[in-house]
Amino acid sequence: SQTIHQWPATLVQPVGSPLSLECTVEGTSNPNLYWYRQAAGRGLQLLFYSVGIGQISSEVPQNLSASRPQDRQFILSSKKLLLSDSGFYLCAWSLSDRRAILTFGSGTRLTVV
Amino acid sequence: KNEVEQSPQNLTAQEGEFITINCSYSVGISALHWLQQHPGGGIVSLFMLSSGKKKHGRLIATINIQEKHSSLHITASHPRDSAVYICAYNTDKLIFGTGTRLQVFP
Numbered sequence: 001s002q003t004i005h006q007w008p009a010t011l012v013q014p015v016g017s018p019l020s021l022e023c024t025v026e027g028t029s030n031p032n033l034y035w036y037r038q039a040a041g042r043g044l045q046l047l048f049y050s051v052g053i054g055q056i057s058s059e060v061p062q063n064l065s066a067s068r069p070q071d072r073q074f075i076l077s078s079k080k081l082l083l084s085d086s087g088f089y090l091c092a093w094s095l096s097d098r099r100a101i102l103t104f105g106s107g108t109r110l111t112v113v
Numbered sequence: 114k115n116e117v118e119q120s121p122q123n124l125t126a127q128e129g130e131f132i133t134i135n136c137s138y139s140v141g142i143s144a145l146h147w148l149q150q151h152p153g154g155g156i157v158s159l160f161m162l163s164s165g166k167k168k169h170g171r172l173i174a175t176i177n178i179q180e181k182h183s184s185l186h187i188t189a190s191h192p193r194d195s196a197v198y199i200c201a202y203n204t205d206k207l208i209f210g211t212g213t214r215l216q217v218f219p
Contacts, residue, residue: 034207038154044199044209088154094203102146102207104156 002027006091006105013112019064019078021108023091026072031093033074035066038088050074051096086112116140117210119200125216132187134213136200139181147174147185150197150212159185159198190217 006023013019025031035047046059048066056066063082067075074091091105117138126132136145144163150156160167160174162183167174171190176183187194194217200210 036207036209043211046207046209049207090154090156092156092207094207101161102148102158102201102203104148104158107154107156109154 002093002103004091004093004103004105006108008108009106010109011111013081013110015083015112016080019076019081019085019110021076021089021091021110023074023076023105024072025074025093028072028093028095030071030096032096033068034092034094035074035076036090036092038090040087044090048076081112083112086110116208117200117202119198119210119213121213122211123214123216125218126190128191128217128219130190130217132190132194132215132217134185134198134200134215136183136185136210137181138183138200138202138208138210140202141181142178142202144203145176145183146201146203146207147183148199148201150199152196156199187215190215192217192219 003026032051034049036044037047038044048058050056050068053068053071064078089108092102094102120135144161146161147159148156149159162174162176171188173186197212197214199212201207
């Protein structure tokens with residue numbers, strides 16, 4: 001069966017510090033991978049998605065970046081965090097079929113102080 | 114304007130009430146998802162449907178592809194149903210509705 005792992009669950013980082021959130025998927029090959037952010041009291045915002053290794057599409061200009069170094073690994077990074085980067089970050093995967101079920105990771109609550 | 118509109122944005126109910134959450138979208142799609150986000154933030158997929166109706170326990174989801182509309186119904190609502198319910202469709206990326214925050218009181 002397929003599983004998705006996302007860590008850490010919570011993170012408190014000072015402004016200006018770097019960020020690295022990791023997401024891995026097991027039990028499938030060539031999944032579509034997504035990073036979402038949910039700011040307090042707001043809906044889900046797509047940040048990045050990837051349909052294959054090294055293929056990253058960015059939806060929102062910001063100081064975040066994403067990488068997919070391996071087929072089932074998706075990393076969200078920042079060189080210098082801003083206060084506005086605080087939020088709940090969710091990784092998700094699906095098969096490439098547009099009718100595929102979505103599966104989400106457990107999320108990372110990031111607080112930038 | 115959001116590509117996926119949900120209504121209502123907030124909903125309160127007494128335990129046992131029948132709940133309906135609506136979702137409308139503006140483009141032709143092949144499938145739509147209903148998701149549930151718990152207060153802690155975790156998201157689970159409830160339904161993926163491309164036509165007709167699906168039922169799982171007390172949850173029922175319907176979709177009319179021609180009218181670009183879907184509904185999520187909860188029968189005999191319970192306080193544990195309190196969550197944010199989100200509809201979304203999938204192209205190369207996921208397009209989410211704004212969510213409906215449901216609170217069910219005992």
